Structures are given as C-alpha cells and as structure tokens.
Amino acid sequence: MAARANGHCTQETASTMKAQQIKQFEAEEYMSFATRKKSGEYVATPVWFAPLDGDYYIFSAGNAGKVKRLRNFTDASIASCTVTGRVTGEEFEADAYLLETREDEAQALKALQRKYGWKMKLTDLLSGITGKKNKRCYIRVSPR
Template identity: 45%
Template sequence: MAGLPQSSTYVSLTTFRRTGEAVPTPVWAAPDGDRLVVWTRADSGKVKRLRHTARVTVAPCDVRGRTTDEPVEATAVLLEPHEWRQARAALARRYGWQWRVSYASSKLWQRVTRPGIQRHAMIRVRPA
C-alpha cells in the first residue's frame, strides 16, 4: 500500500458520517514524518465526524477536490493545543508565507470576534 500523499498542495480528506457516507474535503496538509497535519475550523463538519470515528481516507487532489491518485486508508485524531507547535511548524515549512498570513489573520480575527475561544483544530493523520 502506498503511503500518505506528501507532495500535493491539496489533499482530499474523506471523513465518514455515522451512516457510513463518505464526505471528502480538499484541505492543506503538511507532512510531519510519516504523518500529515491539517488545520481547520473547530466547528467544521470534518471535526464533528472525527469525534465519532477516526477512520479517514486521504488522496492527493486539486483545489476543487478532484483526486489525482488512489485514496489511502488512514486514521485521524484531533490534537490537543499543547501538541500544536510541531504541527504549526510543519504547515509553515510546507506552505511558507501563505500559511503565516492565514494563521496570523485567523488569530487576529479570533481576538477581535471571540477572545478566549479556540476557533480552530489541528488534525494528525496516520496511515492505517
């Protein structure tokens, strides 16, 4: 079985509803060893679905989510905030200034609109 996609700008992260229905979403994902890390909104559907099942698939894709290779079975977990430093560093290495601008603007917006409330989540994906 192939490993997780490491070089694609976007990755199709497929999470699963309780009914078993697959829900693919294109996301930025950065390699961190043999794992991938993903940053997303804490109130997103994918985070809610991950609270029920760790099963995911990942595949390289374009910005619209059209996959360019076969999906790989994996498991995903939500990281605790104290584990974010390494994940943020991986995203910064992968996406450079785009990540830094996105992260800084989201932190600023969070301070203005909802101080003290964490609006984002980090996900770690490992091959199954």
C-alpha cells in the same frame, strides 16, 4: 486511481502507501481528506497538509463537520487532489485524530508553516485578526 463509491474510498479499493507514492503525494499542495459519517458515508474536503514523521497534519475550524465526525469515528481516506477537491491520485485508508495538547498543536503548526511558508503565515495573520485562529483544531492523519 482507486475506485470511488458514493464519493469515498471503499475498503476494497483503498491501498497502503508505498515509498514511491509517499514522495509524490507529499509534494502535492492539497489533500482530499474524507471522514466517515454515522450513516457510513464519507465526506471529502480539500485541505492543506504537512508531513511529519510518517503522519500528516491538517487544521480546521473547530466547528467544522470533519471535526464533529472525527469525534465519532477515526476512519478516514486521503488522496492528492486539486483546490476544488477533484481527486488526482490514488486513495489510501487512514486514521485521523484530533490533537489535544498545545505542544502537539505547535508541532503541527510548524510543519504546516514549513511546507506552505508565507501562505500559511498570511492565513495565520488573517485568522488571528478575525479571532478564528484560537478556534482551530489540528488533526493528525496516519496512513494505514
């Protein structure tokens, strides 16, 4: 596991994903997704993620801190983790981008539904009832 400084992966400890690591990582249910603050510190959040064409897709409330931070910096780090955010695997550097088109968002949602099945459909249903689904942002995470 990579060393952490102040709760985030440092430039020196982050590594590039290798083929065998990718398969193991993609089988995990949660990903620790850390985004950079203006101060340079990283804030990590456990999220669901789905692989598609070498990238990973996640979703978040549109007003979440990670979305605000991504508007300033694309720098991120990712690692497998538990539902509580305890990192369980090696961390990797990544770039993360907010999706801007409905087509890209639909593709991300399909990937998430494919991976999480009924859990994602239930999340969508409940988010639709509460009105939160329309306020979602989808994010593409590209390992470096």
